[in-house]
Each structure stands twice: as C-alpha cells, then as structure tokens.
Amino acid sequence: MRALLISDIHANLEALKAVLAAAPAHDVVWNLGDVVGYGANPNEVIDETRRLGDVFVRGNHDRVCAGLGGIEEFNPVAQRAARWTECVLTGEHREWLRHMAVGPIAPDGPLVRCVHGSPMDEDEYVLTLHDAWPALDATDVRITFFGHTHVQGGFATNGDEWFRLAPRYSTHGRVHGGHDREYLHAEAEEFELELREGARYLLNPGSVGQPRDGDWRAAFALYDDTRMILTWYRVPYDVREAQERILQAGLPDRLAARLKDGR
Numbered sequence: 632m633r634a635l636l637i638s639d640i641h642a643n644l645e646a647l648k649a650v651l652a653a654a655p656a657h658d659v660v661w662n663l664g665d666v667v668g669y670g671a672n673p674n675e676v677i678d679e680t681r682r683l684g685d686v687f688v689r690g691n692h693d694r695v696c697a698g699l700g701g702i703e704e705f706n707p708v709a710q711r712a713a714r715w716t717e718c719v720l721t722g723e724h725r726e727w728l729r730h731m732a733v734g735p736i737a738p739d740g741p742l743v744r745c746v747h748g749s750p751m752d753e754d755e756y757v758l759t760l761h762d763a764w765p766a767l768d769a770t771d772v773r774i775t776f777f778g779h780t781h782v783q784g785g786f787a788t789n790g791d792e793w794f795r796l797a798p799r800y801s802t803h804g805r806v807h808g809g810h811d812r813e814y815l816h817a818e819a820e821e822f823e824l825e826l827r828e829g830a831r832y833l834l835n836p837g838s839v840g841q842p843r844d845g846d847w848r849a850a851f852a853l854y855d856d857t858r859m860i861l862t863w864y865r866v867p868y869d870v871r872e873a874q875e876r877i878l879q880a881g882l883p884d885r886l887a888a889r890l891k892d893g894r
C-alpha cells in the first residue's frame with residue numbers, strides 16, 4: 632500500500648496542483664489538516680482535495696475557519712485570514728469543515744495513526760525531541776504522521792536512542808536574485824528514509840502551501856508499507872501566482888511575502 636501524505640495546504644491552489652502533478656502512483660491519500668486558512672482559494676482547494684479520497688484529520692485552521700472556536704489564540708494576521716476565509720466559504724464547504732474528523736485517526740490498522748498537531752492536542756507544535764517524547768514514549772503505534780509545524784522531517788526512537796530526522800536536499804529550491812523566472816525553474820527533489828523494525832516514528836510530510844523550514848518549494852511525502860520507506864518530496868510551483876491571488880483577495884501582504892522565503 633502506498634499512501635500519499637499531504638498537510639497544511641492552506642488554500643494554496645497553485646502549490647496543491649504542483650504536488651498532485653508530481654505525486655508518484657499511490658493507493659490512498661491521507662490529509663493531515665489545515666486545508667484552508669492563509670491562502671486565497673479555500674473553496675477550490677476543498678473541492679480538489681475531497682476528490683482525492685476521504686481520509687482527513689481536522690487542523691486548527693479548519694476548526695477556526697468553520698467557526699468552531701479558537702480564533703482568539705491566533706495572531707492578528709492569522710485572525711484576518713480566518714475571518715476572510717469564513718466569509719468566502721460556500722455553505723457546503725463550511726459544513727464539510729465542521730464535520731472533519733478530529734485526530735488521532737487510524738487509517739490503516741492500529742500501528743499507524745494520523746494527527747494534526749500531536750496525538751494529545753491538535754494545536755500542539757511538535758518541533759523538538761522534547762516535544763516529541765510524550766507522543767513516542769510508551770505507545771504501540773509504530774508511525775504517527777503529523778503536520779501543523781510546516782517543517783518537513785520528524786523524530787524516531789528505538790527505545791534507547793532518540794533521533795531527529797530531516798531530508799537532505801542539495802538545492803533547497805535556492806534561487807539567485809529571487810527572479811520569478813528562476814523560481815519557476817527550481818528543481819524538484821526527493822529523499823528516502825528507511826523505516827526500521829523495532830523503531831517508532833513521528834513523521835511530518837511538510838506543508839504543501841506555506842512551508843516554514845527555509846525551503847519555499849511545496850512539500851509532501853509518500854509512505855510505502857511494502858518497502859517500509861518514507862519518501863519526502865519538494866516541488867517548485869507558481870509561487871508568484873499564489874502571491875498575486877493573496878494580494879488581490881485583500882489578505883495581509885505578509886502572507887504573500889512569506890511564501891517566497893519559506894518562513
């Protein structure tokens with residue numbers, strides 16, 4: 632079984648299209664939440680992702696944009712984006728968001744689970760080994776897929792040792808001078824991680840629509856449970872178009888600017 636893992640699309644239609652065009656053959660799609668919020672195309676992105684299957688975990692932005700609470704925890708930019716999203720969502724899409732499953736969910740038996748933030752809290756950021764410890768310690772779950780941090784990578788333990796995991800790429804989507812033409816011609820890259828017997832993992836495919844790990848390229852992953860390999864991917868996309876749409880929608884400038892920085 633090959634599962635395509637996508638997370639934190641954040642209403643970025645250009646990034647989602649690039650990911651789907653580049654995605655290798657897969658049997659299922661597991662979506663780790665934050666389908667909407669920040670970006671300019673929430674309705675189109677919901678339509679596109681729903682077509683891919685029905686395994687979704689709710690993200691904190693999905694919850695807030697559906698009017699289910701927590702907007703007071705957001706910074707002013709995120710609050711403005713959430714209010715804008717709530718206004719433009721169709722009634723059907725708003726209802727769909729309201730009924731998204733709250734994680735953890737087990738899409739493939741008891742050994743694998745999907746969450747948005749952490750297994751304990753959809754709003755919790757797992758950024759360090761210290762954060763990862765409670766989720767990896769004393770569990771029979773072998774692999775927990777998570778999102779929320781917008782950082783591609785993860786954590787692992789064999790019971791004695793603890794590891795931080797990150798893909799190693801050669802270009803990081805680096806562009807010289809930041810000209811639009813060079814963004815369009817950045818390279819796609821991938822990195823394979825062998826999943827070892829006896830180890831437990833917390834794995835983040837990264838963010839499709841608003842990466843924050845210093846690499847602006849759209850992030851996703853593929854989990855192959857026959858080969859026991861996780862492959863992380865980065866693909867360039869039309870970031871200029873995504874920025875234009877954000878500005879035209881009247882969303883905060885910062886949301887457009889940060890897409891090119893990957894921060």
Ligand SMILES: [Fe+2]
Nearest residue numbers: 639665692779
């Ligand atoms: Fe997010």
